[in-house]
Amino acid sequence: MIHIKEVAKQTDISVRTLRYYDQIGLLTAPAKTEGGHRLYTEEELKRLQYIHFLKGMGYSLKEIKKMLSDPNWNWRDSLNNQLACILEEQQRLKRMESSLRELIHGIVVEGGDEQAAVQKLIQLSQQYKKRSPSLEQSIFSKRERELLARVPKMNGEDPDTMEWIALLGQLKQHMKDGPDSPKVQSIVRRMLEKQAEEFEDENEFIDKLWEVRKSPQQSELLGLYPIEQELLDFMEQAYEAHMVLLQGRLGGKGEYRES
Amino acid sequence: MIHIKEVAKQTDISVRTLRYYDQIGLLTAPAKTEGGHRLYTEEELKRLQYIHFLKGMGYSLKEIKKMLSDPNWNWRDSLNNQLACILEEQQRLKRMESSLRELIHGIVVEGGDEQAAVQKLIQLSQQYKKRSPSLEQSIFSKRERELLARVPKMNGEDPDTMEWIALLGQLKQHMKDGPDSPKVQSIVRRMLEKQAEEFEDENEFIDKLWEVRKSPQQSELLGLYPIEQELLDFMEQAYEAHMVLLQGRLGGKGEYRES
DNA sequence: TATACAAAATGACGTAACGTCACTTTCAAG
DNA sequence: CTTGAAAGTGACGTTACGTCATTTTGTATA
Structure with a gap:
């Protein structure tokens, strides 16, 4: 006959729990001293392990009780x-x-404004419920829809996604410097570089994606994180400034290759 | 001013919940009618969505209350x-x-005896705690330990694992027929076939694995599901019977190639 | 054998986030 | 003014124990 504390020590289950199991009839002590102290046997140790295992599988005590008492249980x-x-x-x-x-990524992009990030996420999830694949199909071809799946979705954990988020966040920070400031131009260069790496020679797709991006409504419908109008406009300005600089440099050297 | 039922309908959150949130001060109604009926505004709708979202992220109401009340919250x-x-x-x-x-697989192998299956799993998990990689290293080489990882572990969901389990279960069912019964022999053939497919030309490894398998203690130490001695012995008998039959057939045709 | 102290027992309250009565009061329409 | 729907409040139930507080029992020692 084993005392309750010994049982607790051996099974690593608290004394309180053992008393509780006794109370609900899940594991009754088979004997008691004259004074009423519970006494257990090896049998109860086994049953206790059994119970512990089943609990670990996520069953409730009530279910376990049913399982163990019903000999015809459908396991x-x-x-x-x-x-x-x-x-x-x-x-x-x-x-x-x-x-x-x-x-988390949204807050970075919004420059630390978690209110805005949560609001956008709520919008997005509500949109998601009634989203139909019609818009996707009307704008993009099958091949392009495959590419769409590779567009970073703000919820990834890969370094690639991380950098996109970081770049967007930086861009927002440096909006005050103007679209042709060196810092902004360096960000834009990096963005174009990454875009080219991921979607080389898919210029038509990139253009379409940009068109969609420029409309927050359409972005939402596609499940893309909505970037605010101000930032989008700024990106376009920065992009154009980049092109002007590029042409200027190329023109100065007497060459011209971009359309 | 919006009535409580309207809020409930729009947000799909029960009236009881809204009253509860009011009670704990998470979302207090900004106004009441003379009679004490709660009246809400659009502001509360937004806050409610906010709360709902955060709850969906797994936060408790107490945490959410803290988050929303603290303007310097570290998000x-x-x-x-x-x-x-x-x-x-x-x-x-x-x-x-x-x-x-x-x-689930264990019960199949034990022929429906879930008691036995649970017992073995408990044994296994207890063994697992104090298991050291020493035995593994002492028996198997590095290359062989890689192979060991490919041995079905009873917890897979792939068709390959499934078949191993099914074969073991069948074998147990047909123990009463004797090791050289046609049914048993067909099972053994299939097992050898599968073994060859997975571990072709790794005979030394297969032999070692079998040695370990034949000792329930060592199997346990390696984290392998312990197959009972009786079944193991029967498998060996069936295997030997298979070899005898094979030699008999080959011998009859005047050929001999097995060592 | 009396005493002291550990260990055990019992009972009660608290936990999270509401669902579900039961009962009363208020609102809005006819 | 009545009436039925909607709203209010209060209380209990749920899970699996943890954490007191209080009393009783077991056991070792002086």
Whole structure:
């Protein structure tokens, strides 16, 4: 006969828990001293491990009690059911993770204004419910829709996505310097460079994507993080300034190759 | 001014919940009618969506209240922290999933005896805590330890693992027929075939693995699902019977190639 | 054997985020 | 003015124990 504290020590389950299990009839002490102290046997140790394991699988104490008392319990269905629940919960956590990453990155882009970032995310998720693939199909070809999947979505954890977010955030910070300031121009150069790396020779696609980007409404419909109008306009100005500088340099050297 | 039911309808949050939020001071109604009916404004709708979103991220109402009331809240740290929690929870669910699959498969192997399957899993998980890589290193070479990782672990969901489990279960079912019954022999043939497919030309490794397999203790130490002695012995008998039959057939045709 | 002290027992309250009664009061239309 | 719907408040139930407070029991020592 084993005292309650010994059971607790061996199974690493608290004394309180053991008393509770006794109370709800999940694991009753098979004997008591005259004074009423609980006494257990090896049998209870086993059953306790069993219970502990099942609890670890996510079952509630009530369910476990039912399982252990019913000799005809359908284990196959029950376990498969539990597995399905767990897989569903995993999906839920994945979605949460994705949203959190989006929010974290969003705050960087919004320059630390978490209010704005949350608002945009809420907009986005509401839009997402009623989004139909019609817009996507009307604008982009099949090949281009494949490319679309590779556009950073603000919720990635890869270094590539990270840099895009950082660049956007930097751009916002330096809006006050004007579109042709050296800092802004260096950011734009880097953006074009990355764009070229990822989507080389897909100029038509890039142009279309930019057209969509320039409309916050359309961006939302495509599930893209909505960039505010001001920043978009600034990017376009910076881009044009970049082109002018480029032409100037090339013109000075007597060459011209861009259309 | 919007009535409580209208707010509930628009946000899809129950009236009870709104009253509760009012009660705990998370979303207080800015006005009331003479009779005490709550009246809300658009402002509260926004705040409510905000709250709902944060709750979806896994924050408790108490935390949300703190976040929304503190204008100097450190969002970056808080969000990253939450993300870390979610990733941890994902790990936990993955482990649960793995154990559940192991148990479901184990019951098949044990011929429906879930008691035995659970017992073995508990043994295995306890062993796992104090397992050191010493045994693994002493028996297997580096190359062979790589192969070891490919041995089905009872918790996979791939068709390959599934078949191994099914074969083991079938073998157990047909133990009563004797090791040289046609059914058993067909199972053994299939097992050898699969073994050859996965580990062709790794005979030395296969032999070592079998040696380990034949000792339930060593199997446990390696984290392999412990197959009961009886079944192991039967497998060996069936294997030997297979070899005898093979030699008989080859011998009859005047050929001999096995060592 | 009396005493002291550890360990056990019991009972009660608290936790999170509401759902679900039960009962009363208010609102708005006819 | 009545009436039925909607709103209000209050209380209990839920899960799986942790954490007191208080009392009783077991056991070792003087």
